[in-house]
Amino acid sequence: MGGKLFMKKNMRYASMALSLVLASSALAACGQNDKTPAASGDSAASGSGQAVKLKFWTNARHDADLMKEKIDKFNETHKGKIEVETQIMTDNYEQALQTAIQADEAPDVFNAKMKLKFEDLVKMKAIEPLDSYMNDDVTKRFGENLLKLDRQNALDGKTYSLPNYGTTWRLIYNKDLFAKAGIAEPPKSLSELVEDAKKITEAGKADNVYGFALNMKTPAAAFERGLLPMVRLDGKDYYDWKTGQYTFDVLKPYVQTLKQIVDNKSMLPGYESLDIDPLRNQFAAGKIGMYFSLSAEPGVYDSQFPTKINWGVAQVPTVDGQAPKGANYINGGASWLYMSGKSKNKQAAWEFMNYLYSDEVLVPYYEQGKGVSVVPSVVEKAKEPTLKNFKDFAPKDDAMWPAYPVHKVEGKPWQNVISEVILGLTPLDNAIQDLNKRYNDGLNTEEKAGNVKRVVIPDFDAHALIKK
Template sequence: MMKKTIGTVLGVALVASSLAACGAGQDSGTQAGGTSGTGTATGGKTKISYWTIDRHDADYMKEVIKKFNDANPDIEVEMTVLADNFNQAVDIAYASKQAPDVLRTNDFLGFVKKGYLLPINDLMNDDLKKRYANLMVEESNMVEGKIYSLPNTGQFWRLIYNVDLFEKAGIKEPPKTVAEMVDAAKKITEANKDVGAYGFAENFKSASSAFARISNPISSFSGTSIVDGYNYKTGQFDFSVYKPIAEALYQMKKDGSLLPGVESLDIDPLRAQFAAGKIGMYFNHSGEPGVFQNQFPTKIRWAAALPPTLDGKQSGTVSVIAGNYVGISKDTPNKEKAWKFMEYLANINFQKEYHEKGFGISVVPDVNATANKPTIPGIDGFLPSKYDALYSPTPLSVTEAKVEGVKTGNAITKYMLEGGDVDKMLTDLTTRYNAALEKARASGDTKSKANPSFDPGKLQGTLAK
């Protein structure tokens, strides 16, 4: 039996004090600490510590871990949920020689660069390697051929819309183009003045995040090869493709179709307004069904649809940035037993149940092919389609850290509110971001390079049929 499962949300300060308390004089088999404290627990069990950032599935994972522990009498996995400041807590743990044996790879590339994770190539059997062969993505779950984590779920991006407001405005289906989205937002606003509803909103308080939620699914689905302004084919930034999207936002502002105060709107207030029936459309990912079931229960009829495209043609794929789940600490003295738990989380039975219970939508094809549909309301529109595909991470974060001047999100938001010379703005962004990218490459912060053969259209059908 599992002796205890820690499901408490801890802060960094609490973790730090907890780690400091795990001194050499304590019984290493009974403490709740990490690597340097793990060993043979009471009853001859080896204690394996597992740290996760996921709060939404904590109760379910307690059950999963109990089943694992019951089936493996020589192992006792203990879970700690660190929903806030997870990355800082991990840094403190490694610096204190108290790292967990197994952990969520929340900052995958950062954890690899810091030497936290153990390559698992030699631990994987041939069947496992074959099962995941098409899901290995550089800088997402492997680095220079070394695999550190295996995929489970991903974020599937969609246009989320209020069915009631659409029907009242006489709109029969979600927009297929950006122009149709602008028109729909205007009609929704005009038809729903009596209830104070508006056609469109996004969380522009976090300007870069808000614009990425809109631009990434639209541009990648349009077949541009561009995500985060970065062109996978050329290995350079090119913001010019975002002109129709920026102009659409400006037009919706001019039309009065944007929720008032959208420039200071955060994500949870946006969700609350949507749940109250005040917003016609916004973009977000597959975590929203859980939000509207638990955090912001709603009685409105809502649904999710594939994003519109620039020209109405679905010639690309909707980018799914995913591909890692858990990893093993490089410092663990219990590599084989830690792997046994990680392998347990990488099997199809666990992944199917996780998917079916609605904790996350799987990116693993054999799971999507055989799992029952999750029962959580609103999930249907988010389920993997042939138009969803795994993309490798872009060099945006390391580039933006070196960008001089106004960042993309702020520049777009200013244009949305005030107008101006959109071509000049996008050209300026392209110039400054490519200058910063050159610096990032020169300093070794990114190894991204051009991939002339990249074709988002050829990725169709790689996650689901």
């Protein structure tokens, strides 16, 4: 049987996005999770005996094949009860969703990985708290640490989304260039990072090979990939969670390391205007010894920049090469799906969400390299992912950190200031002094105005964030 995948215009939102619409139905079968309480005035099937029709919007294309397969199956096993129509927004997802929310026509379930702010959606009552729907099995499976991530998937004690996958950060390196330079393993310390980059550059001079590369066209993108992961793996952060103060001094040794690689001429030339895809292209061609990046790389080198080089993945270095005192961070792992706060079929929507969050869906999601799972039961049950090196991005010394307080800061963002240090335009000490003052002044001003709440965690321990 199976569903039929077809293209159509969404008449109301045609000016904002094209949609792939998935609707499928087949043989009837049993329902799912009969222990979940129904929301007031709602049931999993309409009183008329017709199937409840749910709308599901997503901005994710990378998982479309697996999601189609699983949603087809859900529709087949719920024929006559629930029918899900999926729209994959190919453009302006946030704009289309915001318009739909304001018109009280939001989809019943929608992808949470987007630019619309979680706290704003809660204030608008655009998303539904899930606490009354989750039974003990769900709570036990995900655990309190994944269900109550403040200002990430929970607010004021209420949970609005459950996790699936997140982004992890690693050192990507060319094993053949390391071997040619006489280096047995990837660097474990900052000093080794500098020295290895130098050795690879010297060994590859004839072939225009460089030991290290940095995509500094967009400083924020560059430093989220390597600088911040190294800092946090050492248990530090530029925001002191124990005191609620900014302390950019902690960045010093890591910035000095990157500056030294530049000064040694071990950095790929043009790094100051280099974007990530041109960097990847050079790496795939065997011209770069190593660089920092994210868990999307296995997919990139499988399809976007297919390569024959022998490449590997390693945890980022610590300051002294010793065991991590903190935790590398997982980005965007706290949430995956939201239920509309205005849905007229909330029980059916939860039944659909509960299915998508089941191991039946999340295990192959991880195995096929759609995303790095942060759900323990998924990682335990999953076979080794099929994508080359994807398994090395699985959480080990990684955790989801607290969310920074969000507030206005006058002047340049810290990433741009640090990039000027690496370029030799601004002395490091001056930069740190400037950042400490501006960011703390910004927080103090916004706190006094009632626009932000200072985050203070007196017993904060970065290494304790890792749940073994």
